[in-house]
Amino acid sequence: MKPGRSIGPAFGVSALASLALTIVYLNGGQPQAEGALLAVALGGIAYGLVVWAKELMPGGHAVQERHEHASSDAERDALDEDAERSLEEIQRRTFLGRMLTAAVGALGLAALFPIRSFGSSPGSALFHTAWTPGARVVDDRGVAVRADDLLIGGAVTVFPEGNVGSADAQAILIKVGEGEIQPLPGREEWTPSANVAYSKICTHAGCPVGLYEQDRRQLLCPCHQSVFDVLRAAAPTAGPAARPLPQLPLEEDEEGYLVARGDFSEPVGPGFWNEP
Amino acid sequence: MILKRTSRWIDDRLGTSGFARSALNKVFPDHWSFMLGEIALYCFVILLLTGTFLTFFFDPSSRPIVYDGSYGPLHGATVSEAFNSTLRLSFDVRAGLLMRQIHHWAAIVFIAAVIVHLCRIFFTGAFRRPREINWMIGVGLLILAIFNGFTGYSLPDDLLSGTGLRIAYSIALSIPFIGTWIAFLIFGGEFPSHEIITRLFVVHVLLIPALIIGLLSAHLAILWRQKHTQFAGPGRTEHNVVGSRLWPTYAAKAAGLFCATLAVLSALGGLAQINPVWLYGPFEPSAVTSPAQPDWFLGWVEGALRLFPPWEFTIAGHLVPNPFFPAVLLPGVTFGLLLLWPFVERFFTKDDEQHELLDRPRDRPLRTGVGAGVLAFYSVLFFAASNDYLAKVLDVPVAVITNVFRVAVFALPVLVGWLVYRLMKGLSTSGASNLLHVPASAFRRR
Numbered sequence: 001m002k003p004g005r006s007i008g009p010a011f012g013v014s015a016l017a018s019l020a021l022t023i024v025y026l027n028g029g030q031p032q033a034e035g036a037l038l039a040v041a042l043g044g045i046a047y048g049l050v051v052w053a054k055e056l057m058p059g060g061h062a063v064q065e066r067h068e069h070a071s072s073d074a075e076r077d078a079l080d081e082d083a084e085r086s087l088e089e090i091q092r093r094t095f096l097g098r099m100l101t102a103a104v105g106a107l108g109l110a111a112l113f114p115i116r117s118f119g120s121s122p123g124s125a126l127f128h129t130a131w132t133p134g135a136r137v138v139d140d141r142g143v144a145v146r147a148d149d150l151l152i153g154g155a156v157t158v159f160p161e162g163n164v165g166s167a168d169a170q171a172i173l174i175k176v177g178e179g180e181i182q183p184l185p186g187r188e189e190w191t192p193s194a195n196v197a198y199s200k201i202c203t204h205a206g207c208p209v210g211l212y213e214q215d216r217r218q219l220l221c222p223c224h225q226s227v228f229d230v231l232r233a234a235a236p237t238a239g240p241a242a243r244p245l246p247q248l249p250l251e252e253d254e255e256g257y258l259v260a261r262g263d264f265s266e267p268v269g270p271g272f273w274n275e276p
Numbered sequence: 277m278i279l280k281r282t283s284r285w286i287d288d289r290l291g292t293s294g295f296a297r298s299a300l301n302k303v304f305p306d307h308w309s310f311m312l313g314e315i316a317l318y319c320f321v322i323l324l325l326t327g328t329f330l331t332f333f334f335d336p337s338s339r340p341i342v343y344d345g346s347y348g349p350l351h352g353a354t355v356s357e358a359f360n361s362t363l364r365l366s367f368d369v370r371a372g373l374l375m376r377q378i379h380h381w382a383a384i385v386f387i388a389a390v391i392v393h394l395c396r397i398f399f400t401g402a403f404r405r406p407r408e409i410n411w412m413i414g415v416g417l418l419i420l421a422i423f424n425g426f427t428g429y430s431l432p433d434d435l436l437s438g439t440g441l442r443i444a445y446s447i448a449l450s451i452p453f454i455g456t457w458i459a460f461l462i463f464g465g466e467f468p469s470h471e472i473i474t475r476l477f478v479v480h481v482l483l484i485p486a487l488i489i490g491l492l493s494a495h496l497a498i499l500w501r502q503k504h505t506q507f508a509g510p511g512r513t514e515h516n517v518v519g520s521r522l523w524p525t526y527a528a529k530a531a532g533l534f535c536a537t538l539a540v541l542s543a544l545g546g547l548a549q550i551n552p553v554w555l556y557g558p559f560e561p562s563a564v565t566s567p568a569q570p571d572w573f574l575g576w577v578e579g580a581l582r583l584f585p586p587w588e589f590t591i592a593g594h595l596v597p598n599p600f601f602p603a604v605l606l607p608g609v610t611f612g613l614l615l616l617w618p619f620v621e622r623f624f625t626k627d628d629e630q631h632e633l634l635d636r637p638r639d640r641p642l643r644t645g646v647g648a649g650v651l652a653f654y655s656v657l658f659f660a661a662s663n664d665y666l667a668k669v670l671d672v673p674v675a676v677i678t679n680v681f682r683v684a685v686f687a688l689p690v691l692v693g694w695l696v697y698r699l700m701k702g703l704s705t706s707g708a709s710n711l712l713h714v715p716a717s718a719f720r721r722r
Contacts, residue, residue: 031373038538046536060518065515119464167561206467210563274595
């Protein structure tokens, strides 16, 4: 085929595609058709231009000499001399130089202060959640949970009453078989009627530990696959998490509802520098 | 005629004719691998164009609103204004979904093109003196591109990206000494804050793009000043550049490549669904999707998070949390070494010569072997980010997959590096180098 014969048709196809694109758009638009037609319109121009350049334009043999990257020695020396002379003049004013350094330094320091406005001080925010002694355990619709609501094997995401949806107070409440739990010393009374609750925030990178594998009594984090043993104080058994999920101390009130004895056993969520 | 008069008018005032003539006659090498950086550049232009369109409709606010747009399944759900406007521009703005998907695909191809371009520079030794500065600027551009990719896909405030932000917050928390302060200052308080989407938006559409434009301009200006490197070949020396002139040949090819890049992105944007946030749903702190993975360019960090053993350290009563090692230290070392590579190699080779002619990968077996090993390392990390998915597909426990990856992440780089080194050694001593002695006439085309 004669060089360049396919270029004209390519541009023609492109123009037709653009026309069709306009029609599609005017008729309310359709993402797939828009994308495909735009691809044809642009592809036609691309094909035409590249073939034009390759077959009809000069190329490949142009030669250009390189220049030296560095300046000439004379230019370098001249700059050095100028710089030295002016620097000497400045350096003679020792006192003024020091005062200027102090002023610019102080200004630089003052300019950092707006950064402090970006957010509140961490303070004790990471150390406590909305769980308080006597706070009722409610589900994600705010309905209070009774000690006998869950069947063995059941699990539900719970919050302190009045704080449904709270990011750091979220906990997962699980019912296991009576006598299965092997509590840590001091936590023997935290699991009324074999109801056990742990912080739902993974101690690795903070994802919700949302998967409860009932037959193996373990909680799994879907982000990085950390596994926690529900029967042994949520100790990590696999994956990258290094610390157990903090446990929520529970008790049953006179009406049979689950309430918290207090806040979680440790600060919730991923680790941080001042974590005890 | 008009062109000539305009040119005269400008030259009367600015004296540009000399520069314009030399610019139009500037010679560019023709090798295909030199187009990789161009593809990255064109993707960035496309990102600016489509991104501007998106800003006209996107509302970066956490304010809750009841969704009542045309996507039925979410009717009546309380979502953030950010999520709501993302759905509106996807379903109710004509060509909005196409623009959004082209934008996302362009970001994905942008970073891929930057990395492949970086590999070309690395394996051919184009970073050597006098081009160390442009190498470092390029690494800076890669870092900025990855950051902007992350801030971009976090904007819609969907369940998947909210989980990503949660992890980013945890990574910031893990930094020794100042982690809690950094996390609280960036997020405007404890996660989830109401500030973060608004802040990410400004960072994504203004701060980082401005930095990228600045560095990109320097990158291109330095490239222009220093001229391209070229492969050895007939008539090509350390003192010249052989190829096509800017006008008209190279300009036509470049315009063609721009159109081709946008054509591919349009096809992807129209035909290949990406980030369907309506399927993930709005972000809720106590919910999570599974499997959950970041965009591809953060897969290596995600993989490292999954593979790093359950180790944490206590220093003088203070905790250094687990994510610090895979998600702060590893990226820090990665980009630190990458940035300083020209000087690292210079330290070992003692080679301080000017280089205008490129190495072929086989000419430097050791560098090529090291580069291949490093690529293998990050590839293993990348695939480790899918350990849960692989476990499901292969029907093997996740823990087994994870342990296989933990071995592979050290074994495979050594193996690949050694194999590639041997291969390059073999190639460099074989007769293949005689290609250079083919008479110049054999290279003429047409």
